[in-house]
Amino acid sequence: MRPIVECIPNFSEGRRPEVVEAIAEAIRGLEGVRLLDYSADQNHNRSVFTFLGGPQAVLEAAFAACKVATKLIDMTVHKGEHPRMGAADVIPLVPVKDIGIEECVQLSRELGERIASELKIPVFLYEESATRPERKGLPNIRRGQFEGMAAKIKEPEWAPDFGQAEIHPTAGAVAVGARAPLIAYNINLDTPDIEIANKIARLIRERGGGLKNVRAIGVMLEDRRLAQVSINMINYEQTALYRAFEMVKYEARRYGVNIVGSEIIGLTPMKALIDVAEYYLQLEGFEASKQILENHLL
């Protein structure tokens, strides 16, 4: 048993490469942590890092990255298209292996406590770590953004979970929480009509009476002249990828539209694709934990 946690923190810096590199270095510098990927977006002025490791190592790395961001990012001069409320904006912790969501909730509390006490940044617990229903969703917490947070945090119902009811003058506030792994999954249609993608997105998502655990919007791929149904699969174990694929396929049919391809953005747990293979091959009695060679190597 070697528990592994994934951390995907978002920082409010996507234009100064030296700041992004400094955050990457802080993560890389921690033993037992593996930085898998990071990328910066100029329009959003935001960067996302993905790293893995044991629970304590991940906590140390997330804290170290947060500390560097606090030192180098000044939210009073930050501009960007993506909503944000802090230098370290959101720090999700995801159980990957030999660890449950409850332990990640506990880990998020430890991390939040440490950020509040050592860096003097107020912390909101979100998603599975949320202490009240209205704090489950990040958009709700972040509403008002950095600029509105100074006032919002003084309202009793928006008192932070850790730290004083006062934003950090330059680093704002941060959301920390455990969440289930999420798969970013896009399905491309053979039409340039974004309205068709929008209609399909509304039909397939949970909010629209479609699949549970599915969030979807229509997106235009300008360069390919294709409309795309852009999906977040927020619980691929309960709602497998092939179900979104098949539902998009049959909803598209009413418009005489076909799927030209699909894409997984970023990381996916192996099991999400094994489930797809099991479905299409009509596999009987398959036991992934025993029968997949790599499961014996992990």
Place this chain on the structure above:
Amino acid sequence: MRPIVECIPNFSEGRRPEVVEAIAEAIRGLEGVRLLDYSADQNHNRSVFTFLGGPQAVLEAAFAACKVATKLIDMTVHKGEHPRMGAADVIPLVPVKDIGIEECVQLSRELGERIASELKIPVFLYEESATRPERKGLPNIRRGQFEGMAAKIKEPEWAPDFGQAEIHPTAGAVAVGARAPLIAYNINLDTPDIEIANKIARLIRERGGGLKNVRAIGVMLEDRRLAQVSINMINYEQTALYRAFEMVKYEARRYGVNIVGSEIIGLTPMKALIDVAEYYLQLEGFEASKQILENHLL
């Protein structure tokens, strides 16, 4: 880089549990080796073991198991339905990770040499390790079985690759060799007519003008009253599982027969199922080595 080899030795004992256990213990006793599975068949009077580990550890474990089998199995009194020529009958070595087939060929030569010199059992190299074309296939080497081997091995063209041209009086001879991973894959039809399964098997296999790297026969599942196309996928990277599945589906159609399900017997590398998911989801630009989380944990 941590090279991993799989070894799946077959021993001529499937009726005396204490002998099967003694072989299992010999494998388990070696550090760095993991015994994943073993099973004994009474009718065949034969047992199969699957274990993994680094090259040297696997060599030691295979040798240790072979030594125990040599001590406890007497081929002069062995009876069983499966063809066999030795107490340790065949020892395949399969590259799993960070190791190539060539290195497994070299490993099989080391193992063969040691078995011949220390246990006095003549060794034939087979499959990728074969020193002559007619020794590539095991059935060719094994023809005549234990009872015929005493005479066969004295023919110049059947001189063993290691050891004297003389069988071990009670342990016979053994085949050792490297081979690519193989997937045992069965497809079940909604008919009890074995002849339909036979016809489909003949059409889809390489020998019958079908798919390269596919061996297939028809088999009757008496308990389920279903006919099955029983397949060995001998190179799943070149010929993916979904291609056999789709070919069986369309060949079955001419008989008005459908697939009710399929089965993977034993182990499969993850990639074989990822390829299936990629095909059916029409995935674009998917990079398994980067995008599958578990590939970062191995």
